[in-house]
Amino acid sequence: MRIAFTTELPAEGLTRLQGHDLYVPLNEAEILVSTFDKRVTAAMIASAPDLKLIANFGAGFNNIDLDACRRRGIRVTNTPQPVIEPTAELAFALMIDIARRVSEFDRTLRNGTCQPMAVMNNLSHSLYGKTLGIIGLGRIGQSLARRAVASGMQIIYHNRHRLPEAIEQKYEARYVDFQTLLQDSDFVSLNLPYTPEVHHLIGKQELGMMKRTAYLINTARGAHVDEQALVEALQSGIIAGAALDVYEREPQITPELLTMPNVVLSPHTGTGTWEGRIAMCENVADNILAYVNSDYKKMNIIV
């Protein structure tokens, strides 16, 4: 097969594709490996007459014009499994970092503005005993919940549909409506996929329902949050802080966020571990090989 890529990926994750033509120009490609940070537009699809499969590197696929794929009968696959642990891990890392002020302390120790070491200086907040509200208790949300339960947190969640009791019991998770989740959580974590229906799910009104002591964690998609409303809520003490891996206008970050002490920022790297990248490559390769072998059951099919 002739396979184009939107991004060069690590060769060690692609050894299963030996024998295929990798990195061909898009207009010659039968398969396109797209990465979640690059848009695949209708025009790009039109420029590739032989294209039959888009094997997306990533779980989210709002980078791809799916309607254009449907019209041409082009299959689209994603890599939902290997993103789970790295993304949940980063969500947890951001939550514990903002609560325990780790990035802030590291930064202020380095620039000489940290309070002197003393018993009543440099205090932060424990996760232990607090309530984590997860919006989107899917695979990533559950992986986050597992870590949070082991950290002594209580879990409440909101999904479109309530989960089976067995899953709720596993995490001692309580289903609540959206407003109750916002009102009762000490930490609110967004772990749902992006669709236009959830654009600005968290805006001024929702931030206003949160506790003034609460933190917002977003490792899902930037457009879930009205970033300007978030900046204003952080400036005026409507909520205590935010930890963000994703932004509404990536790669732009609203400049005010870059100067706030009650914020932790990471550069959209939820899945960005070496181990995760290799596993995602292997998942892409497996989707391609399954397609080649017409073994559709083994593919992670979106379209």
Next chain:
Amino acid sequence: MRIAFTTELPAEGLTRLQGHDLYVPLNEAEILVSTFDKRVTAAMIASAPDLKLIANFGAGFNNIDLDACRRRGIRVTNTPQPVIEPTAELAFALMIDIARRVSEFDRTLRNGTCQPMAVMNNLSHSLYGKTLGIIGLGRIGQSLARRAVASGMQIIYHNRHRLPEAIEQKYEARYVDFQTLLQDSDFVSLNLPYTPEVHHLIGKQELGMMKRTAYLINTARGAHVDEQALVEALQSGIIAGAALDVYEREPQITPELLTMPNVVLSPHTGTGTWEGRIAMCENVADNILAYVNSDYKKMNIIV
């Protein structure tokens, strides 16, 4: 009782001491509430003729001249219980932070030196699937292990004495000798109390036994580590990084550490959460009340 304090503590944690004289001068005190960051010397003890109890705020008590207390028959208590969860939480926070480069990303996004957001930029390492070696699998070490297991890590440990099988099974923890722990761990966490016998437990030779990809986490006591040897190991790539809450010459931090990218630093704040501080105050108050009531079984007695 007339109670002196080395540090002013939050009143809301001391309500149980209502009716006693708080914050009297040391030379009039029957009880001294000492905090872990302030030394209690033989000279101080000699200056307090009525002193009968030192109720230390903290689990570690290497700040107190215990021999001087023994000679005078002064009792010493500590607060081992409320420090467990906050300290284990910070150890975990530092470990996940150095692995996922959270503080580094936050700092470099703010100062404009972060790599652009892209699939193969800003990669870090997963905890998931890695081996955590805990030196000192006591109460804090086990609390750390609980979080690590939920994060998909394997636990190996070294103590002076092997733990009962039931505890090992709880964390699927494998007992190994000290050298094996250093050689096999992806993360080495120090969770043992300080005594002169473990001074510089981690020096040049021990750092040399660790994997070049490994990270050292220290939330116990600074003197466990030869800080100069650590700086050299970090500079020359003998280990991958370090995350430190404690330092050999607090409040001094070896200046080179403050400029290294592969280091995360916090200002000795393992127990430093608001929730933890209140709980430690209550534990101090309970030790004092138990002493007053001669209810020695309820005291956390050191001497």
